[in-house]
Amino acid sequence: MTRSRQLHLGAFMRPVSLHTGAWRFPGAFPDANFNISHLKRFVQTLERACFDAFFMADHLAVLNMPPAALRRSHTVTSFEPLTLLAALSSVTERIGLIATSSTTFDEPYHVARRFASLDHLSGGRAGWNLVTTSNPDAALNFGLEAHVEHGERYHRAREFYDVVTGLWDSWADDAFVRDVESGVFVDTERMHVLGHKGEHLSVRGPLNIARPVQGWPVVVQAGSSEAGRQIAAETADAVFTAPPSLAEGQRFYADVKSRVERAGRDPEHLKILPGAFVVVGDSVDEAREKRALLDTFVHYDSGIASLSIALGHDVSQLDPDSLLPEIPESNASKSSRQRVVDWARRDQLTIRQLAQRIGGYSGLEMVGTPATIADQMEQWLVERGSDGFNVMFPYLPGGLDDFADKVVPELQRRGIFRRAYEGTTLRDHLGLPRPENRFFARRSGD
Amino acid sequence: MTRSRQLHLGAFMRPVSLHTGAWRFPGAFPDANFNISHLKRFVQTLERACFDAFFMADHLAVLNMPPAALRRSHTVTSFEPLTLLAALSSVTERIGLIATSSTTFDEPYHVARRFASLDHLSGGRAGWNLVTTSNPDAALNFGLEAHVEHGERYHRAREFYDVVTGLWDSWADDAFVRDVESGVFVDTERMHVLGHKGEHLSVRGPLNIARPVQGWPVVVQAGSSEAGRQIAAETADAVFTAPPSLAEGQRFYADVKSRVERAGRDPEHLKILPGAFVVVGDSVDEAREKRALLDTFVHYDSGIASLSIALGHDVSQLDPDSLLPEIPESNASKSSRQRVVDWARRDQLTIRQLAQRIGGYSGLEMVGTPATIADQMEQWLVERGSDGFNVMFPYLPGGLDDFADKVVPELQRRGIFRRAYEGTTLRDHLGLPRPENRFFARRSGD
Incomplete structure (x- = not known):
């Protein structure tokens, strides 16, 4: 390789800032989390800065806090991620769009279909942050009195993943021939009926949408438990983590990358992206x-x-x-x-x-000048603490604009971050291969 | 009233044409149903023509047809409605956006949240076409071996509707105060915890998104059975029907409007919109x-x-x-x-x-010149066969452009269709009131 390893940057955006005081910072938009005009501006700024992706975290409940804390929370409500990202897909061209969706409180047919739809709407920019949802308040919104136990959730998650990816492979990439002359719209021999019957799920298929542009949308996971690391190593394209220090980041990185290798995958095909809370100043003080x-x-x-x-x-x-x-x-x-x-x-x-x-x-923070922040990011990259970061902004729009206008150019000068998108899909940005269809080999000549 | 009754027009758009030969018509786009650039152009044309709404029908399965028919079907796959309409919300300003969502194969918390999200993203233009999903193939994609029986589906649908509308009322319209000085973001006394425990559903709430712009998104229903008519009369804002003739349309219209009145509602607050397949020519021949x-x-x-x-x-x-x-x-x-x-x-x-x-x-068709089609539409309106139509186009883009460019101006000349939008929300377009929040009275001075 002739050039240095490259950073990958996601913008971790729900709420727009995780900091509970963000909405009160001088000059910040108090409604930044729930104003679609602002959000369109933010994602366009991130795209100009060549971010890999805009990443929407999610909850399936109003978090259970004491009223005194709840009334001060600017994160109490938000847009639903898939609808928000679909709306943002129309005002952007290149940036990836990653939404969180739960395997515990949703159906694989819906999840497969929505992410396939977002992938087609955006020209191959969708990502699915697969979560099992540990918040017990969510269970109460979905008819369950008790929360689903951790091991059970992970077993279902693994089966859910198999079903979703199987549904994404329902149609060969070349199934839709649309031959006006002969009247053949689709080659039904290039359609696969999944017929899944497993421990937790029974799903017939096929999916009622064409195979996603990316083959499969990018799959992101965040589990740091033993079970979470293992399912990530076997299945994820990217992992969101929260190590508090470089040393802990390096331990996690080494562990997960070696699990990836043991699972028979190329370690470069899983990107490890810790969250980093970044505050930019003209001086460290x-x-x-x-x-x-x-x-x-x-x-x-x-x-x-x-x-x-x-x-x-x-x-x-x-x-x-x-x-x-x-x-x-x-x-x-x-x-x-x-x-x-x-x-x-x-x-x-x-x-x-x-x-x-x-x-x-x-959690992990980087508080300093563009140069000291770039130093930290470069150190993590070079010393194998991560493959990049999910950047969290302290307040909006200032914190985001500072990062885009000051830190990104510094990273670009150092040759560790792109100056322009080279591909069109999120997989392109992350350097991930497009998965083959497990049911249909490519035809010769393709 | 000083002006004549006004037509309401929806564009019934999944697939873009219901006609199975649409994609092969000379000059038609064979991929009209699955090309987002085309779909953006279509919805913008409909908006220029002042349509009340763009209406996405839906299926939760690939329809079970013999292979010989399936391979000729241009409707075999499509975008998922909520993601598509969210993407279209970013390229339009006024037209309503109605998506189909099932009460049998989804969760009320998800449905309430997504339509609230679409309503906020679009500035108050969302509509929910509530269906119970009669297609038995769908059940197989959601873990059910046998399809849910009709009566059971309607009981669940009615409870589902109550839960969804209850969740939409989780927050008073003025709950989000965002007072930067005091640090109070939301008035938690203006938040309602639903705590629903019913026969089919158990949902705690509150919803994790603010009350929709429209209070409640517009609710559309399509059932023509006894149970379907009754639930529509009690709850729907608009009804999609398929009467084959004016006489049958009038019978349905009279029946449903009288049910609405018996349910204690203003009959003007439920719009009856039959589907009409419209083919425009310079002559009838x-x-x-x-x-x-x-x-x-x-x-x-x-x-x-x-x-x-x-x-x-x-x-x-x-x-x-x-x-x-x-x-x-x-x-x-x-x-x-x-x-x-x-x-x-x-x-x-x-x-x-x-x-x-x-x-x-x-089904019902109108095949003729702009004048004869306008004659038919006017007759249905005046003789109380309908309050308007869900127009179905024979092929795209020609069939849609013909309607927008030739039939709409004729309807406008007759004074029975708007020349410009007067309001901003779908409720405004349909002449429907904004529902009060059932849990919070407006504060005096509001």
Whole structure:
């Protein structure tokens, strides 16, 4: 290979920002999450910046929060992902469009069909973020009193995936001949009836839409559990992760890539894309001040609860304006506890400030100048912590515009991110092969 | 009222033409049904012609036909309606967008959410064609060995409707305050938890999207059975019907409107819109020739089967090029049998021609000049056979362009169809009120 490894960038966009204070930042659009004109502008900006994809997370319920937190949540409602991305497909040409859809609360015929439809509408830009939905509130919206147990959900998910991909292969790529003269519209010998009868699902087929432009839309997964990693290694095209540090990212990367290889696949054909919360400033101090200002918009009550969980120790009775005292050992994950303590010490944060930071966003962050952010991203790429990132913006439109206008050009200068799209499909952008149809070989001459 | 009653026009668009020979007509797009660029052009033409709505019918299976018929079917696959209409919402501003969705094979939380999403994406232009799905092939794609029985389907449909509309009312119209200063994004006292537990469905709520722009998207139904008429009278905003003649249309119209009144509703608030297959010519003869040419593209095998069913008598053994002999009485519906016989006599059709006509399209048709078609439409309107029509085009784009460019101006000259949209929502176009939220009264001053 003559050029360096390339970063892949998704924009993780539901809500438009994960930070609970985003909507109150000076100059931010308070309704950014639910204004289609804004969202069209955002996706067009991302496309100009050559992002691989726009990525819609999703929930199937209003999250169960105390009223005091719920009333402050700008993420309480949102557009439904498939309809939103279909609307955005009409105002974009190249950027990938990834929607979340659940294997626990939907039917494989519907899911296969909708993603095939989005793929055709967008000219091959659809991606399916396959989730099993761990939120117990969702079950109550779908007729289930108790939530489906984790192992059971994963077994169904695996079977669901097999059915969906089988349905996508219902028609050979060349089945639709549309021969006006002879009157033959479709070659029915190039149609496959799936006839699936499994443990959880029974689906006859064929799918009532042509094979997707990409063969199969890109399949994204996010599970970090043992079962989640294994199903991802066997089936996913991309994995969304949330490692809090490069070291943890490298461990995850090595583990999943070796699982991919053991499953008989090329490790390059699964892209690992951690979420990264990025705040851009003209100086590192300015970026940290932006983050600090953003955190002041987080409600103390919700922040202090998150902080107590992260520390494994109730700190809600302490003086919010004092510094964090020594915290005894606890059941909390050691590394995440240590990270919180390190933050407090490094930035000399009061308990209030620390609570608001944790309540705002507590995962992997890159807060600095375009150069320091590019340094971090390059390090992750070169040192095999990831194949790119799902970027999360602190507020909209400023945080997104800063990334597109300042960080992307820096990545491009370093030769680690494209200056123009080279292909037309999401698979092209991610460097993934187009799957063969499992039921129909290509005809010679194709 | 100072102006005459107004026609309402929907374009019934899945497949783009119902006529099985449509894709082979000279100048027609063979891929009209599955080419998003074409479909964007069609919907924009309909919007310029001020149509109330673009209406997507749907199936949840590849229809079970003999291979000889299936391979000639241009309707074998299609886009999924909600994703297609969302994509079309981005290239239109006013026209309504009605999608079909099943109460038997989907979940009310999903259905409520997707139509609410389409309504917000389109600025209040969504409609839900509520169907119970009578096609037994669909059941096999959703894990059911036997099809759900008719009465059972209607009971579930009625409960499903109650849940969907209840979910649409999850939030008061003014719930989202987004007060940046105080940090209150949503007034949680203006949120309603449905907590539905019924015979078929158990759904907690609230819906995770704001109340639709229209309050509730427009609800369309198509059932003509006793149960179908009654549920429509109680709940629908519009009814799609298929009466073969004005007399039958008038009977249906009177029956359903009186049911609406008995249900305590204003009969003007339910619009009855029969399907009408329209072929436009510069003369009546030219229009009939177009129809006859179109019918030649219908495969004889599928046509003769349809003809035998319509007559209640197997005519497949007769000489295809002879005229229709006397046909004995049978179990076939008398009126539809008589209509077929009348066609054969009036136009001196051979058995082949008659079979191809029936196989092409056998419902209500308007074949003539812009003036004779406008005459027919006006008569139906004035004599209370309908409140308008769901127009079906014989082939695309010609059949659609002819209607938009020639018939619509004639209807406008007569003062029975709008020259410009007066409102912005589909409810505005149809003259329907915006439903109050059943859980939240408007605040004084609203």
